Amino acid sequence: MEQYDVIVVGVGSMGSATLCDMAKKGLKVLGLEQFTLANELSSHTGQSRLIRLAYFEHPNYVPLLKKAYAGWRQIESDAGVSLLHQTGIAYYGKPEGPLISGIQSSVSVHDLNMASISTDHYAPLQIPKDYKGLFEEVAGFITPEKAIRTYAQQALMHGAVLRQNERVISWRQHPNHIAVQTDQSSYQTDKLILTAGPHIQSLLPSFKLKLTITRQLIGWLNPSRWQEFSIDDFPCWVIEEEGIPGIYYGFPILPIEGFDGPIGLKIAYHAPGEVIEPGQVKSFDGSQGSERLLAVSRRYFWDQKMTMLNINSCMYTYSSDDDFIIDYLPQTDEKIILATGFSGHGFKFVPAIGDVLSKMARGLSEEVDLTFLSVDRFGDQEHLT
Numbered sequence: 001m002e003q004y005d006v007i008v009v010g011v012g013s014m015g016s017a018t019l020c021d022m023a024k025k026g027l028k029v030l031g032l033e034q035f036t037l038a039n040e041l042s043s044h045t046g047q048s049r050l051i052r053l054a055y056f057e058h059p060n061y062v063p064l065l066k067k068a069y070a071g072w073r074q075i076e077s078d079a080g081v082s083l084l085h086q087t088g089i090a091y092y093g094k095p096e097g098p099l100i101s102g103i104q105s106s107v108s109v110h111d112l113n114m115a116s117i118s119t120d121h122y123a124p125l126q127i128p129k130d131y132k133g134l135f136e137e138v139a140g141f142i143t144p145e146k147a148i149r150t151y152a153q154q155a156l157m158h159g160a161v162l163r164q165n166e167r168v169i170s171w172r173q174h175p176n177h178i179a180v181q182t183d184q185s186s187y188q189t190d191k192l193i194l195t196a197g198p199h200i201q202s203l204l205p206s207f208k209l210k211l212t213i214t215r216q217l218i219g220w221l222n223p224s225r226w227q228e229f230s231i232d233d234f235p236c237w238v239i240e241e242e243g244i245p246g247i248y249y250g251f252p253i254l255p256i257e258g259f260d261g262p263i264g265l266k267i268a269y270h271a272p273g274e275v276i277e278p279g280q281v282k283s284f285d286g287s288q289g290s291e292r293l294l295a296v297s298r299r300y301f302w303d304q305k306m307t308m309l310n311i312n313s314c315m316y317t318y319s320s321d322d323d324f325i326i327d328y329l330p331q332t333d334e335k336i337i338l339a340t341g342f343s344g345h346g347f348k349f350v351p352a353i354g355d356v357l358s359k360m361a362r363g364l365s366e367e368v369d370l371t372f373l374s375v376d377r378f379g380d381q382e383h384l385t
C-alpha cells in the first residue's frame with residue numbers, strides 16, 4: 001500500500017496551494033481530486049475572484065490578507081506567471097452601511113491606504129449621489145483556474161503525487177496511521193488535510209458541522225461600448241445597495257489574450273443563493289438570475305441596453321457566522337486538519353491558507369492569529385464528535 005507523510009483530499013483552491021507548499025518543503029505528499037483540476041462542479045471557476053485588503057468583513061482578516069498578497073507574488077515569481085491583477089476596486093455604499101463602515105474600520109485598525117472618490121468618478125457607472133465612494137489601489141482580481149493549475153504544476157515539479165478523477169470515499173484513524181479509501185485504491189498517511197470545499201460533509205460522518213451549500217450565479221453582460229470597460233480604464237467595483245443584504249460586484253472586461261473566457265462584462269451578487277446539494281449546482285434555470293443581474297446593470301450603469309451573454313453557477317460553503325473554519329479536527333490528536341466554510345470569500349487567501357495548513361501538518365506554529373477561525377468558537381451546540 002502506498003504511504004505518505006500527508007494526503008490532501010480535494011485539490012481545488014486551498015488544496016492545490018497546500019500540496020504545493022508541502023512538496024516544496026520536501027514532504028512526501030499525495031493530492032486526491034475527485035474531478036479534474038479546476039472543475040466546474042466545485043467553488044473555484046468563473047474566470048476571476050476579487051482580492052481586497054481593507055476587509056469590510058472584519059479587520060481580523062487583514063494580517064492573513066497581507067500574507068496572501070505576499071504569497072501571490074511569490075507563486076507568480078516561482079512559476080513565471082501572472083495571477084494577481086491590481087486594477088483597484090471602486091467601492092460605493094451608504095456611509096453608515098456595513099461595506100463603507102467596515103472598510104473604514106479595517107483602514108483605521110491597520111493604517112491602510114484608501115482614497116475617496118466622487119460618485120461620478122467612473123463615467124459608465126450610475127451611482128446614487130448620497131453614496132460614498134472609496135478606491136483601493138492595491139485591490140483587484142485573481143484568475144482562479146490558472147492559479148490552481150499553477151499550484152498543482154509546481155507541486156508536481158517538487159515531487160508531489162497528484163491523482164485526478166479519484167474520489168475519497170472514507171478515512172479511518174488508527175493508532176499509528178490514517179487509512180484513506182478511494183473509489184480506486186487504499187492509502188496510508190501520517191496526516192490528512194480535508195480541503196473538499198462544498199463536498200466536505202460526506203468526509204465528516206461523525207463530526208456534525210453547520211455548513212450550508214448555496215448555488216451562486218454569475219453573469220457576463222454585453223454592453224453597447226466594450227471599450228468603456230477595458231481593463232486599462234475600468235476597475236473592479238463593489239456596490240452595497242441600501243436595504244438588501246450582501247453586495248453587487250463586477251470586473252472590467254478581460255482581454256482574450258491572457259485570459260480564458262467567457263467573454264463580456266462580469267457581474268455577480270455576493271449574498272446567499274439557493275440552498276442546494278452539491279450535485280445540483282448545474283441544474284438551474286438561469287432566467288431569473290439573469291433578470292436580476294440585468295436589473296442591477298440598469299440601476300448602476302448608464303448603458304440601459306445591456307443584454308446577458310452567459311450565465312453560470314458555482315457554490316459557496318457557508319459556515320454559520322460566515323467566517324472560515326481552519327483547525328485540527330477535534331479528538332484526532334492534531335493528525336487531521338480541516339479547512340472549510342470559506343463562505344464565498346476564500347479565494348483571495350489561497351496562498352496564505354496553503355502556508356497555514358502546511359505548517360499545521362508539520363507541527364509548526366503560525367505567526368498570524370487565527371483563533372477567530374477555530375472550531376471551538378461554535379461551542380457544543382454546533383458540532384458533535
Ligand SMILES: Cc1cc2nc3c(=O)[nH]c(=O)nc-3n(C[C@H](O)[C@H](O)[C@H](O)COP(=O)(O)OP(=O)(O)OC[C@H]3O[C@@H](n4cnc5c(N)ncnc54)[C@H](O)[C@@H]3O)c2cc1C
Nearest residue numbers: 010012013014034042043050168197314342345346347348
Ligand atoms: C461565484 C463565486 C464567486 C466568488 N467570488 C470570490 C471572490 O471574488 N473573492 C474571493 O476571495 N472568493 C470568492 N469566492 C469564494 C472562493 O472561490 C471559495 O471560497 C474557494 O474557492 C473555496 O475553496 P475550497 O478549496 O474550500 O473549495 P474548492 O476550490 O471547491 O476545492 C475543493 C476540491 O475538493 C474536491 N473534492 C471534494 N470532495 C472530494 C473527495 N471526496 N475526493 C476527492 N476530491 C474531492 C473538489 O472536487 C474540489 O476540486 C467565490 C465563489 C463563488 C462560487
